[in-house]
Amino acid sequence: MVRAPCCAKMGLKKGIWTPEEDHILVTYIQQHGHGNWRALPKLAGLLRCGKSCRLRWTNYLRPDIKRGNFSKEEEDAIINLHQILGNRWSQIAARLPGRTDNEIKNVWHTHLKKKLKSNHTEPESKPHFYSIKMEQELDPLDNSSCYAKSESLDCGPVSPSQCTSSGTSSFTTGDDNNNNNDACMKFDDYQTNLPVADDSFWSEVLSAGNSDEIVNEFQAFGGDPRVNVGPTDGGLSLDMYNDNNMDFWFNNFLGAGEIPELLEFDMSIRKAVL
DNA sequence: AAGGGAAGCAACCGCCGCACG
DNA sequence: TCGTGCGGCGGTTGCTTCCCT
Incomplete structure:
Protein backbone atom coordinates (compact mmCIF):
# COMPACT_ATOMS: atom_id res chain seq x y z
CA MET A 1 0.00 0.00 0.00
CA ARG A 62 -14.79 18.81 21.32
CA PRO A 63 -17.47 20.53 23.42
CA ASP A 64 -18.07 17.52 25.66
CA ILE A 65 -14.51 17.36 26.90
CA LYS A 66 -14.04 17.72 30.62
CA ARG A 67 -11.05 19.90 31.43
CA GLY A 68 -9.14 20.06 34.64
CA ASN A 69 -7.57 17.66 37.08
CA PHE A 70 -8.70 14.10 37.43
CA SER A 71 -10.76 13.34 40.52
CA LYS A 72 -9.78 10.58 42.93
CA GLU A 73 -12.69 8.52 41.56
CA GLU A 74 -11.50 8.98 38.01
CA GLU A 75 -7.97 7.99 38.94
CA ASP A 76 -9.21 4.89 40.71
CA ALA A 77 -11.34 4.03 37.72
CA ILE A 78 -8.37 4.36 35.41
CA ILE A 79 -6.26 2.15 37.62
CA ASN A 80 -8.99 -0.47 37.80
CA LEU A 81 -9.70 -0.35 34.11
CA HIS A 82 -6.04 -0.44 33.21
CA GLN A 83 -5.61 -3.58 35.21
CA ILE A 84 -8.45 -5.11 33.26
CA LEU A 85 -7.93 -3.64 29.81
CA GLY A 86 -4.22 -2.95 29.72
CA ASN A 87 -3.05 -0.12 27.47
CA ARG A 88 -6.33 0.11 25.61
CA TRP A 89 -6.60 3.82 26.25
CA SER A 90 -9.53 4.37 23.93
CA GLN A 91 -11.57 1.70 25.69
CA ILE A 92 -10.69 3.18 29.06
CA ALA A 93 -11.61 6.63 27.78
CA ALA A 94 -14.93 5.32 26.52
CA ARG A 95 -15.81 4.50 30.12
CA LEU A 96 -14.77 7.87 31.48
CA PRO A 97 -17.14 10.48 30.05
CA GLY A 98 -15.43 13.67 28.97
CA ARG A 99 -11.93 12.27 29.07
CA THR A 100 -9.83 11.49 26.03
CA ASP A 101 -7.57 8.56 25.44
CA ASN A 102 -4.61 10.89 25.07
CA GLU A 103 -5.36 12.58 28.36
CA ILE A 104 -5.74 9.28 30.15
CA LYS A 105 -2.56 7.97 28.61
CA ASN A 106 -0.69 11.06 29.79
CA VAL A 107 -2.12 10.84 33.27
CA TRP A 108 -1.23 7.19 33.45
CA HIS A 109 2.37 7.76 32.45
CA THR A 110 2.89 10.86 34.56
CA HIS A 111 0.89 10.12 37.73
CA LEU A 112 -0.79 6.81 38.10
CA LYS A 113 2.06 4.50 37.16
CA LYS A 114 4.19 6.05 39.88
CA LYS A 115 1.30 6.10 42.31
CA LEU A 116 0.67 2.44 41.74
CA LYS A 117 4.34 1.61 42.09
CA SER A 118 4.62 3.41 45.40
CA ASN A 119 1.41 1.74 46.63
CA HIS A 120 2.83 -1.66 45.83
CA THR A 121 5.73 -1.02 48.17
CA GLU A 122 3.35 -0.41 51.06
CA PRO A 123 2.83 -3.53 53.14
CA GLU A 124 -0.95 -3.11 53.38
CA SER A 125 -1.46 -2.91 49.65
CA LYS A 126 -3.21 -5.92 48.24
CA PRO A 127 -2.26 -7.28 44.89
CA HIS A 128 -5.18 -7.06 42.50
CA PHE A 129 -5.34 -9.81 40.01
CA TYR A 130 -7.74 -9.70 37.15
CA SER A 131 -7.94 -12.40 34.63
CA ILE A 132 -10.83 -11.87 32.38
CA LYS A 133 -12.11 -13.50 29.29
CA MET A 134 -14.20 -11.43 26.94
CA GLU A 135 -15.11 -13.61 24.06
CA GLN A 136 -17.80 -13.61 21.46
CA GLU A 137 -18.08 -17.34 21.69
CA LEU A 138 -16.16 -19.09 24.39
CA ASP A 139 -15.76 -22.72 25.09
CA PRO A 140 -15.32 -23.01 28.87
CA LEU A 141 -13.23 -26.11 28.45
CA ASP A 142 -10.91 -24.65 25.89
CA ASN A 143 -7.72 -23.39 27.41
CA SER A 144 -5.71 -23.86 24.27
CA SER A 145 -5.29 -20.15 23.64
CA CYS A 146 -3.90 -19.79 27.10
CA TYR A 147 -1.37 -22.54 26.57
CA ALA A 148 -0.44 -21.18 23.19
CA LYS A 149 0.22 -17.75 24.64
CA SER A 150 2.38 -19.09 27.36
CA GLU A 151 4.50 -20.98 24.96
CA SER A 152 4.62 -18.96 21.81
CA LEU A 153 5.16 -15.54 23.33
CA ASP A 154 7.92 -14.48 25.58
CA CYS A 155 5.88 -13.94 28.67
CA GLY A 156 7.92 -15.54 31.35
CA PRO A 157 7.52 -18.79 33.17
CA VAL A 158 3.79 -19.29 32.82
CA SER A 159 2.82 -22.89 32.93
CA PRO A 160 -0.39 -24.36 31.60
CA SER A 161 -1.22 -25.48 35.10
CA GLN A 162 -1.09 -21.88 36.27
CA CYS A 163 -3.51 -20.99 33.54
CA THR A 164 -6.07 -23.53 34.57
CA SER A 165 -5.62 -23.58 38.29
CA SER A 166 -6.03 -19.86 38.60
CA GLY A 167 -9.19 -20.10 36.59
CA THR A 168 -7.90 -18.09 33.68
CA SER A 169 -4.97 -16.11 32.61
CA SER A 170 -6.27 -15.17 29.26
CA PHE A 171 -7.81 -12.00 28.03
CA THR A 172 -9.05 -12.50 24.59
CA THR A 173 -11.72 -11.26 22.32
CA GLY A 174 -12.80 -12.74 19.11
CA ASP A 175 -11.92 -9.63 17.15
CA ASP A 176 -8.53 -8.62 18.40
CA ASN A 177 -5.45 -10.73 18.07
CA ASN A 178 -3.37 -8.28 20.04
CA ASN A 179 -5.19 -9.29 23.16
CA ASN A 180 -3.07 -12.37 23.34
CA ASN A 181 -0.10 -10.14 23.83
CA ASP A 182 -1.90 -8.06 26.40
CA ALA A 183 -2.98 -11.08 28.35
CA CYS A 184 0.55 -12.27 28.30
CA MET A 185 1.85 -8.95 29.54
CA LYS A 186 -0.88 -8.73 32.09
CA PHE A 187 -0.01 -12.09 33.50
CA ASP A 188 3.65 -11.20 33.38
CA ASP A 189 2.94 -8.01 35.31
CA TYR A 190 1.03 -9.75 38.02
CA GLN A 191 2.62 -13.10 38.26
CA THR A 192 4.97 -11.98 40.99
CA ASN A 193 2.01 -10.96 43.14
CA LEU A 194 -0.37 -13.57 41.91
CA PRO A 195 -2.68 -14.79 44.64
CA VAL A 196 -3.21 -18.51 44.41
CA ALA A 197 -6.77 -19.31 43.52
CA ASP A 198 -6.96 -23.06 43.85
CA ASP A 199 -10.00 -25.32 43.60
CA SER A 200 -10.87 -24.89 47.25
CA PHE A 201 -10.90 -21.13 46.80
CA TRP A 202 -13.48 -21.40 44.08
CA SER A 203 -15.49 -23.89 46.05
CA GLU A 204 -15.62 -21.39 48.87
CA VAL A 205 -16.59 -18.55 46.58
CA LEU A 206 -19.38 -20.50 45.02
CA SER A 207 -20.62 -22.24 48.13
CA ALA A 208 -20.74 -18.91 49.93
CA GLY A 209 -23.28 -17.83 47.36
CA ASN A 210 -21.13 -15.08 45.98
CA SER A 211 -22.23 -15.78 42.45
CA ASP A 212 -25.79 -14.94 43.42
CA GLU A 213 -24.61 -11.86 45.22
CA ILE A 214 -22.85 -10.67 42.10
CA VAL A 215 -26.01 -11.10 40.04
CA ASN A 216 -28.10 -9.41 42.72
CA GLU A 217 -25.71 -6.47 42.94
CA PHE A 218 -25.66 -6.18 39.19
CA GLN A 219 -29.43 -6.18 38.89
CA ALA A 220 -29.88 -3.94 41.93
CA PHE A 221 -27.84 -1.34 40.11
CA GLY A 222 -30.20 -1.57 37.18
CA GLY A 223 -28.26 -3.93 34.95
CA ASP A 224 -29.98 -6.09 32.40
CA PRO A 225 -31.28 -9.19 34.20
CA ARG A 226 -29.91 -11.33 31.42
CA VAL A 227 -26.65 -11.96 33.18
CA ASN A 228 -25.44 -15.24 34.54
CA VAL A 229 -22.74 -16.15 36.99
CA GLY A 230 -21.43 -19.62 37.39
CA PRO A 231 -18.36 -21.79 37.68
CA THR A 232 -16.24 -22.52 34.70
CA ASP A 233 -12.85 -24.13 34.15
CA GLY A 234 -11.86 -23.64 37.75
CA GLY A 235 -12.93 -20.02 37.93
CA LEU A 236 -16.01 -17.93 38.05
CA SER A 237 -17.63 -16.80 34.88
CA LEU A 238 -19.88 -13.85 34.35
CA ASP A 239 -21.88 -14.10 31.16
CA MET A 240 -22.89 -10.84 29.56
CA TYR A 241 -25.57 -11.26 26.97
CA ASN A 242 -25.23 -7.90 25.28
CA ASP A 243 -23.04 -4.85 24.92
CA ASN A 244 -25.16 -2.85 27.31
CA ASN A 245 -24.48 -5.32 30.06
CA MET A 246 -20.80 -5.25 29.32
CA ASP A 247 -20.72 -1.46 29.47
CA PHE A 248 -22.91 -1.47 32.52
CA TRP A 249 -20.55 -3.80 34.29
CA PHE A 250 -17.55 -1.64 33.58
CA ASN A 251 -19.25 1.66 34.31
CA ASN A 252 -20.94 0.70 37.52
CA PHE A 253 -18.69 -1.88 39.05
CA LEU A 254 -15.18 -2.21 37.80
CA GLY A 255 -14.69 1.35 36.65
CA ALA A 256 -16.44 2.97 39.55
CA GLY A 257 -15.11 0.49 42.07
CA GLU A 258 -18.54 0.16 43.66
CA ILE A 259 -18.00 -3.37 44.83
CA PRO A 260 -14.25 -3.63 45.02
CA GLU A 261 -14.34 -6.95 46.79
CA LEU A 262 -15.40 -8.45 43.50
CA LEU A 263 -12.16 -7.35 41.99
CA GLU A 264 -10.34 -9.78 44.20
CA PHE A 265 -11.98 -12.63 42.37
CA ASP A 266 -10.34 -14.46 39.60
CA MET A 267 -13.21 -13.94 37.29
CA SER A 268 -13.96 -14.86 33.78
CA ILE A 269 -16.25 -12.42 32.07
CA ARG A 270 -17.76 -13.78 28.93
CA LYS A 271 -19.75 -12.02 26.36
CA ALA A 272 -22.27 -14.51 25.18
CA VAL A 273 -24.19 -13.90 22.01
CA LEU A 274 -27.79 -14.97 22.06
C1' DA B 1 18.37 35.13 40.11
C1' DA B 2 19.86 31.63 37.09
C1' DG B 3 20.61 27.16 35.36
C1' DG B 4 19.53 22.44 34.85
C1' DG B 5 16.79 18.49 35.43
C1' DA B 6 12.11 16.60 35.95
C1' DA B 7 7.43 16.56 34.99
C1' DG B 8 3.43 17.56 32.24
C1' DC B 9 1.11 17.67 28.12
C1' DA B 10 -0.09 18.54 23.21
C1' DA B 11 0.86 16.78 19.02
C1' DC B 12 3.01 13.62 15.73
C1' DC B 13 4.14 9.08 13.72
C1' DG B 14 3.38 4.73 12.05
C1' DC B 15 0.68 0.81 12.09
C1' DC B 16 -3.70 -1.64 11.83
C1' DG B 17 -8.43 -2.81 10.71
C1' DC B 18 -12.39 -1.89 8.20
C1' DA B 19 -15.17 -0.44 4.35
C1' DC B 20 -15.65 -0.07 -0.28
C1' DG B 21 -14.98 -0.39 -5.18
C1' DT C 1 -10.13 -11.50 -3.77
C1' DC C 2 -7.35 -7.68 -3.80
C1' DG C 3 -5.99 -2.86 -3.60
C1' DT C 4 -6.87 1.52 -1.68
C1' DG C 5 -8.30 5.14 1.43
C1' DC C 6 -9.70 6.47 5.76
C1' DG C 7 -10.32 6.62 10.70
C1' DG C 8 -8.61 5.17 14.91
C1' DC C 9 -5.25 3.64 18.14
C1' DG C 10 -1.05 3.32 20.98
C1' DG C 11 3.69 4.67 21.35
C1' DT C 12 6.72 8.34 21.19
C1' DT C 13 8.54 12.96 20.79
C1' DG C 14 9.56 17.48 21.88
C1' DC C 15 8.18 21.85 23.74
C1' DT C 16 6.81 24.26 27.91
C1' DT C 17 6.46 24.81 32.70
C1' DC C 18 7.78 23.76 37.25
C1' DC C 19 10.89 22.97 40.88
C1' DC C 20 15.11 22.39 43.14
C1' DT C 21 19.80 23.70 44.00
Missing part, protein backbone atom coordinates in the same frame (compact mmCIF):
# COMPACT_ATOMS: atom_id res chain seq x y z
CA VAL A 2 1.34 3.38 -0.98
CA ARG A 3 1.44 5.76 1.92
CA ALA A 4 0.15 9.26 1.37
CA PRO A 5 2.78 11.95 1.79
CA CYS A 6 2.99 13.27 5.32
CA CYS A 7 1.91 16.78 6.31
CA ALA A 8 5.38 18.28 6.18
CA LYS A 9 6.05 17.01 2.67
CA MET A 10 2.81 18.52 1.49
CA GLY A 11 3.76 21.89 2.92
CA LEU A 12 1.22 21.67 5.71
CA LYS A 13 1.67 23.21 9.10
CA LYS A 14 2.67 21.18 12.15
CA GLY A 15 3.00 21.83 15.84
CA ILE A 16 0.97 23.82 18.32
CA TRP A 17 -2.39 25.07 17.16
CA THR A 18 -3.08 28.79 17.26
CA PRO A 19 -6.37 30.19 18.63
CA GLU A 20 -7.22 31.29 15.09
CA GLU A 21 -6.82 27.77 13.75
CA ASP A 22 -8.91 26.44 16.63
CA HIS A 23 -11.62 28.94 15.84
CA ILE A 24 -11.66 28.02 12.16
CA LEU A 25 -11.86 24.32 12.96
CA VAL A 26 -14.59 24.67 15.58
CA THR A 27 -16.65 26.98 13.41
CA TYR A 28 -16.38 24.70 10.43
CA ILE A 29 -17.32 21.56 12.34
CA GLN A 30 -20.21 23.31 14.07
CA GLN A 31 -21.56 24.38 10.71
CA HIS A 32 -20.82 21.35 8.56
CA GLY A 33 -19.79 18.50 10.81
CA HIS A 34 -16.43 16.89 10.27
CA GLY A 35 -17.47 14.42 7.56
CA ASN A 36 -14.31 13.43 5.73
CA TRP A 37 -11.33 14.45 7.85
CA ARG A 38 -8.98 14.31 4.93
CA ALA A 39 -11.04 16.80 2.98
CA LEU A 40 -11.88 18.99 5.96
CA PRO A 41 -8.77 21.18 6.21
CA LYS A 42 -9.02 22.17 2.57
CA LEU A 43 -12.72 22.93 2.87
CA ALA A 44 -12.23 24.81 6.11
CA GLY A 45 -9.21 26.71 4.85
CA LEU A 46 -6.66 25.23 7.23
CA LEU A 47 -3.09 24.43 6.35
CA ARG A 48 -3.20 21.23 8.35
CA CYS A 49 -3.55 17.59 7.51
CA GLY A 50 -6.83 15.87 8.28
CA LYS A 51 -5.23 13.73 10.91
CA SER A 52 -4.00 16.76 12.79
CA CYS A 53 -7.47 18.31 12.64
CA ARG A 54 -9.13 15.16 13.89
CA LEU A 55 -6.67 14.90 16.77
CA ARG A 56 -7.10 18.53 17.74
CA TRP A 57 -10.86 18.18 17.68
CA THR A 58 -11.12 14.88 19.55
CA ASN A 59 -8.49 15.67 22.15
CA TYR A 60 -9.09 19.34 22.78
CA LEU A 61 -11.86 21.18 20.99
Whole structure:
Protein backbone atom coordinates (compact mmCIF):
# COMPACT_ATOMS: atom_id res chain seq x y z
CA MET A 1 0.00 0.00 0.00
CA VAL A 2 1.34 3.38 -0.98
CA ARG A 3 1.44 5.76 1.92
CA ALA A 4 0.15 9.26 1.37
CA PRO A 5 2.78 11.95 1.79
CA CYS A 6 2.99 13.27 5.32
CA CYS A 7 1.91 16.78 6.31
CA ALA A 8 5.38 18.28 6.18
CA LYS A 9 6.05 17.01 2.67
CA MET A 10 2.81 18.52 1.49
CA GLY A 11 3.76 21.89 2.92
CA LEU A 12 1.22 21.67 5.71
CA LYS A 13 1.67 23.21 9.10
CA LYS A 14 2.67 21.18 12.15
CA GLY A 15 3.00 21.83 15.84
CA ILE A 16 0.97 23.82 18.32
CA TRP A 17 -2.39 25.07 17.16
CA THR A 18 -3.08 28.79 17.26
CA PRO A 19 -6.37 30.19 18.63
CA GLU A 20 -7.22 31.29 15.09
CA GLU A 21 -6.82 27.77 13.75
CA ASP A 22 -8.91 26.44 16.63
CA HIS A 23 -11.62 28.94 15.84
CA ILE A 24 -11.66 28.02 12.16
CA LEU A 25 -11.86 24.32 12.96
CA VAL A 26 -14.59 24.67 15.58
CA THR A 27 -16.65 26.98 13.41
CA TYR A 28 -16.38 24.70 10.43
CA ILE A 29 -17.32 21.56 12.34
CA GLN A 30 -20.21 23.31 14.07
CA GLN A 31 -21.56 24.38 10.71
CA HIS A 32 -20.82 21.35 8.56
CA GLY A 33 -19.79 18.50 10.81
CA HIS A 34 -16.43 16.89 10.27
CA GLY A 35 -17.47 14.42 7.56
CA ASN A 36 -14.31 13.43 5.73
CA TRP A 37 -11.33 14.45 7.85
CA ARG A 38 -8.98 14.31 4.93
CA ALA A 39 -11.04 16.80 2.98
CA LEU A 40 -11.88 18.99 5.96
CA PRO A 41 -8.77 21.18 6.21
CA LYS A 42 -9.02 22.17 2.57
CA LEU A 43 -12.72 22.93 2.87
CA ALA A 44 -12.23 24.81 6.11
CA GLY A 45 -9.21 26.71 4.85
CA LEU A 46 -6.66 25.23 7.23
CA LEU A 47 -3.09 24.43 6.35
CA ARG A 48 -3.20 21.23 8.35
CA CYS A 49 -3.55 17.59 7.51
CA GLY A 50 -6.83 15.87 8.28
CA LYS A 51 -5.23 13.73 10.91
CA SER A 52 -4.00 16.76 12.79
CA CYS A 53 -7.47 18.31 12.64
CA ARG A 54 -9.13 15.16 13.89
CA LEU A 55 -6.67 14.90 16.77
CA ARG A 56 -7.10 18.53 17.74
CA TRP A 57 -10.86 18.18 17.68
CA THR A 58 -11.12 14.88 19.55
CA ASN A 59 -8.49 15.67 22.15
CA TYR A 60 -9.09 19.34 22.78
CA LEU A 61 -11.86 21.18 20.99
CA ARG A 62 -14.79 18.81 21.32
CA PRO A 63 -17.47 20.53 23.42
CA ASP A 64 -18.07 17.52 25.66
CA ILE A 65 -14.51 17.36 26.90
CA LYS A 66 -14.04 17.72 30.62
CA ARG A 67 -11.05 19.90 31.43
CA GLY A 68 -9.14 20.06 34.64
CA ASN A 69 -7.57 17.66 37.08
CA PHE A 70 -8.70 14.10 37.43
CA SER A 71 -10.76 13.34 40.52
CA LYS A 72 -9.78 10.58 42.93
CA GLU A 73 -12.69 8.52 41.56
CA GLU A 74 -11.50 8.98 38.01
CA GLU A 75 -7.97 7.99 38.94
CA ASP A 76 -9.21 4.89 40.71
CA ALA A 77 -11.34 4.03 37.72
CA ILE A 78 -8.37 4.36 35.41
CA ILE A 79 -6.26 2.15 37.62
CA ASN A 80 -8.99 -0.47 37.80
CA LEU A 81 -9.70 -0.35 34.11
CA HIS A 82 -6.04 -0.44 33.21
CA GLN A 83 -5.61 -3.58 35.21
CA ILE A 84 -8.45 -5.11 33.26
CA LEU A 85 -7.93 -3.64 29.81
CA GLY A 86 -4.22 -2.95 29.72
CA ASN A 87 -3.05 -0.12 27.47
CA ARG A 88 -6.33 0.11 25.61
CA TRP A 89 -6.60 3.82 26.25
CA SER A 90 -9.53 4.37 23.93
CA GLN A 91 -11.57 1.70 25.69
CA ILE A 92 -10.69 3.18 29.06
CA ALA A 93 -11.61 6.63 27.78
CA ALA A 94 -14.93 5.32 26.52
CA ARG A 95 -15.81 4.50 30.12
CA LEU A 96 -14.77 7.87 31.48
CA PRO A 97 -17.14 10.48 30.05
CA GLY A 98 -15.43 13.67 28.97
CA ARG A 99 -11.93 12.27 29.07
CA THR A 100 -9.83 11.49 26.03
CA ASP A 101 -7.57 8.56 25.44
CA ASN A 102 -4.61 10.89 25.07
CA GLU A 103 -5.36 12.58 28.36
CA ILE A 104 -5.74 9.28 30.15
CA LYS A 105 -2.56 7.97 28.61
CA ASN A 106 -0.69 11.06 29.79
CA VAL A 107 -2.12 10.84 33.27
CA TRP A 108 -1.23 7.19 33.45
CA HIS A 109 2.37 7.76 32.45
CA THR A 110 2.89 10.86 34.56
CA HIS A 111 0.89 10.12 37.73
CA LEU A 112 -0.79 6.81 38.10
CA LYS A 113 2.06 4.50 37.16
CA LYS A 114 4.19 6.05 39.88
CA LYS A 115 1.30 6.10 42.31
CA LEU A 116 0.67 2.44 41.74
CA LYS A 117 4.34 1.61 42.09
CA SER A 118 4.62 3.41 45.40
CA ASN A 119 1.41 1.74 46.63
CA HIS A 120 2.83 -1.66 45.83
CA THR A 121 5.73 -1.02 48.17
CA GLU A 122 3.35 -0.41 51.06
CA PRO A 123 2.83 -3.53 53.14
CA GLU A 124 -0.95 -3.11 53.38
CA SER A 125 -1.46 -2.91 49.65
CA LYS A 126 -3.21 -5.92 48.24
CA PRO A 127 -2.26 -7.28 44.89
CA HIS A 128 -5.18 -7.06 42.50
CA PHE A 129 -5.34 -9.81 40.01
CA TYR A 130 -7.74 -9.70 37.15
CA SER A 131 -7.94 -12.40 34.63
CA ILE A 132 -10.83 -11.87 32.38
CA LYS A 133 -12.11 -13.50 29.29
CA MET A 134 -14.20 -11.43 26.94
CA GLU A 135 -15.11 -13.61 24.06
CA GLN A 136 -17.80 -13.61 21.46
CA GLU A 137 -18.08 -17.34 21.69
CA LEU A 138 -16.16 -19.09 24.39
CA ASP A 139 -15.76 -22.72 25.09
CA PRO A 140 -15.32 -23.01 28.87
CA LEU A 141 -13.23 -26.11 28.45
CA ASP A 142 -10.91 -24.65 25.89
CA ASN A 143 -7.72 -23.39 27.41
CA SER A 144 -5.71 -23.86 24.27
CA SER A 145 -5.29 -20.15 23.64
CA CYS A 146 -3.90 -19.79 27.10
CA TYR A 147 -1.37 -22.54 26.57
CA ALA A 148 -0.44 -21.18 23.19
CA LYS A 149 0.22 -17.75 24.64
CA SER A 150 2.38 -19.09 27.36
CA GLU A 151 4.50 -20.98 24.96
CA SER A 152 4.62 -18.96 21.81
CA LEU A 153 5.16 -15.54 23.33
CA ASP A 154 7.92 -14.48 25.58
CA CYS A 155 5.88 -13.94 28.67
CA GLY A 156 7.92 -15.54 31.35
CA PRO A 157 7.52 -18.79 33.17
CA VAL A 158 3.79 -19.29 32.82
CA SER A 159 2.82 -22.89 32.93
CA PRO A 160 -0.39 -24.36 31.60
CA SER A 161 -1.22 -25.48 35.10
CA GLN A 162 -1.09 -21.88 36.27
CA CYS A 163 -3.51 -20.99 33.54
CA THR A 164 -6.07 -23.53 34.57
CA SER A 165 -5.62 -23.58 38.29
CA SER A 166 -6.03 -19.86 38.60
CA GLY A 167 -9.19 -20.10 36.59
CA THR A 168 -7.90 -18.09 33.68
CA SER A 169 -4.97 -16.11 32.61
CA SER A 170 -6.27 -15.17 29.26
CA PHE A 171 -7.81 -12.00 28.03
CA THR A 172 -9.05 -12.50 24.59
CA THR A 173 -11.72 -11.26 22.32
CA GLY A 174 -12.80 -12.74 19.11
CA ASP A 175 -11.92 -9.63 17.15
CA ASP A 176 -8.53 -8.62 18.40
CA ASN A 177 -5.45 -10.73 18.07
CA ASN A 178 -3.37 -8.28 20.04
CA ASN A 179 -5.19 -9.29 23.16
CA ASN A 180 -3.07 -12.37 23.34
CA ASN A 181 -0.10 -10.14 23.83
CA ASP A 182 -1.90 -8.06 26.40
CA ALA A 183 -2.98 -11.08 28.35
CA CYS A 184 0.55 -12.27 28.30
CA MET A 185 1.85 -8.95 29.54
CA LYS A 186 -0.88 -8.73 32.09
CA PHE A 187 -0.01 -12.09 33.50
CA ASP A 188 3.65 -11.20 33.38
CA ASP A 189 2.94 -8.01 35.31
CA TYR A 190 1.03 -9.75 38.02
CA GLN A 191 2.62 -13.10 38.26
CA THR A 192 4.97 -11.98 40.99
CA ASN A 193 2.01 -10.96 43.14
CA LEU A 194 -0.37 -13.57 41.91
CA PRO A 195 -2.68 -14.79 44.64
CA VAL A 196 -3.21 -18.51 44.41
CA ALA A 197 -6.77 -19.31 43.52
CA ASP A 198 -6.96 -23.06 43.85
CA ASP A 199 -10.00 -25.32 43.60
CA SER A 200 -10.87 -24.89 47.25
CA PHE A 201 -10.90 -21.13 46.80
CA TRP A 202 -13.48 -21.40 44.08
CA SER A 203 -15.49 -23.89 46.05
CA GLU A 204 -15.62 -21.39 48.87
CA VAL A 205 -16.59 -18.55 46.58
CA LEU A 206 -19.38 -20.50 45.02
CA SER A 207 -20.62 -22.24 48.13
CA ALA A 208 -20.74 -18.91 49.93
CA GLY A 209 -23.28 -17.83 47.36
CA ASN A 210 -21.13 -15.08 45.98
CA SER A 211 -22.23 -15.78 42.45
CA ASP A 212 -25.79 -14.94 43.42
CA GLU A 213 -24.61 -11.86 45.22
CA ILE A 214 -22.85 -10.67 42.10
CA VAL A 215 -26.01 -11.10 40.04
CA ASN A 216 -28.10 -9.41 42.72
CA GLU A 217 -25.71 -6.47 42.94
CA PHE A 218 -25.66 -6.18 39.19
CA GLN A 219 -29.43 -6.18 38.89
CA ALA A 220 -29.88 -3.94 41.93
CA PHE A 221 -27.84 -1.34 40.11
CA GLY A 222 -30.20 -1.57 37.18
CA GLY A 223 -28.26 -3.93 34.95
CA ASP A 224 -29.98 -6.09 32.40
CA PRO A 225 -31.28 -9.19 34.20
CA ARG A 226 -29.91 -11.33 31.42
CA VAL A 227 -26.65 -11.96 33.18
CA ASN A 228 -25.44 -15.24 34.54
CA VAL A 229 -22.74 -16.15 36.99
CA GLY A 230 -21.43 -19.62 37.39
CA PRO A 231 -18.36 -21.79 37.68
CA THR A 232 -16.24 -22.52 34.70
CA ASP A 233 -12.85 -24.13 34.15
CA GLY A 234 -11.86 -23.64 37.75
CA GLY A 235 -12.93 -20.02 37.93
CA LEU A 236 -16.01 -17.93 38.05
CA SER A 237 -17.63 -16.80 34.88
CA LEU A 238 -19.88 -13.85 34.35
CA ASP A 239 -21.88 -14.10 31.16
CA MET A 240 -22.89 -10.84 29.56
CA TYR A 241 -25.57 -11.26 26.97
CA ASN A 242 -25.23 -7.90 25.28
CA ASP A 243 -23.04 -4.85 24.92
CA ASN A 244 -25.16 -2.85 27.31
CA ASN A 245 -24.48 -5.32 30.06
CA MET A 246 -20.80 -5.25 29.32
CA ASP A 247 -20.72 -1.46 29.47
CA PHE A 248 -22.91 -1.47 32.52
CA TRP A 249 -20.55 -3.80 34.29
CA PHE A 250 -17.55 -1.64 33.58
CA ASN A 251 -19.25 1.66 34.31
CA ASN A 252 -20.94 0.70 37.52
CA PHE A 253 -18.69 -1.88 39.05
CA LEU A 254 -15.18 -2.21 37.80
CA GLY A 255 -14.69 1.35 36.65
CA ALA A 256 -16.44 2.97 39.55
CA GLY A 257 -15.11 0.49 42.07
CA GLU A 258 -18.54 0.16 43.66
CA ILE A 259 -18.00 -3.37 44.83
CA PRO A 260 -14.25 -3.63 45.02
CA GLU A 261 -14.34 -6.95 46.79
CA LEU A 262 -15.40 -8.45 43.50
CA LEU A 263 -12.16 -7.35 41.99
CA GLU A 264 -10.34 -9.78 44.20
CA PHE A 265 -11.98 -12.63 42.37
CA ASP A 266 -10.34 -14.46 39.60
CA MET A 267 -13.21 -13.94 37.29
CA SER A 268 -13.96 -14.86 33.78
CA ILE A 269 -16.25 -12.42 32.07
CA ARG A 270 -17.76 -13.78 28.93
CA LYS A 271 -19.75 -12.02 26.36
CA ALA A 272 -22.27 -14.51 25.18
CA VAL A 273 -24.19 -13.90 22.01
CA LEU A 274 -27.79 -14.97 22.06
C1' DA B 1 18.37 35.13 40.11
C1' DA B 2 19.86 31.63 37.09
C1' DG B 3 20.61 27.16 35.36
C1' DG B 4 19.53 22.44 34.85
C1' DG B 5 16.79 18.49 35.43
C1' DA B 6 12.11 16.60 35.95
C1' DA B 7 7.43 16.56 34.99
C1' DG B 8 3.43 17.56 32.24
C1' DC B 9 1.11 17.67 28.12
C1' DA B 10 -0.09 18.54 23.21
C1' DA B 11 0.86 16.78 19.02
C1' DC B 12 3.01 13.62 15.73
C1' DC B 13 4.14 9.08 13.72
C1' DG B 14 3.38 4.73 12.05
C1' DC B 15 0.68 0.81 12.09
C1' DC B 16 -3.70 -1.64 11.83
C1' DG B 17 -8.43 -2.81 10.71
C1' DC B 18 -12.39 -1.89 8.20
C1' DA B 19 -15.17 -0.44 4.35
C1' DC B 20 -15.65 -0.07 -0.28
C1' DG B 21 -14.98 -0.39 -5.18
C1' DT C 1 -10.13 -11.50 -3.77
C1' DC C 2 -7.35 -7.68 -3.80
C1' DG C 3 -5.99 -2.86 -3.60
C1' DT C 4 -6.87 1.52 -1.68
C1' DG C 5 -8.30 5.14 1.43
C1' DC C 6 -9.70 6.47 5.76
C1' DG C 7 -10.32 6.62 10.70
C1' DG C 8 -8.61 5.17 14.91
C1' DC C 9 -5.25 3.64 18.14
C1' DG C 10 -1.05 3.32 20.98
C1' DG C 11 3.69 4.67 21.35
C1' DT C 12 6.72 8.34 21.19
C1' DT C 13 8.54 12.96 20.79
C1' DG C 14 9.56 17.48 21.88
C1' DC C 15 8.18 21.85 23.74
C1' DT C 16 6.81 24.26 27.91
C1' DT C 17 6.46 24.81 32.70
C1' DC C 18 7.78 23.76 37.25
C1' DC C 19 10.89 22.97 40.88
C1' DC C 20 15.11 22.39 43.14
C1' DT C 21 19.80 23.70 44.00
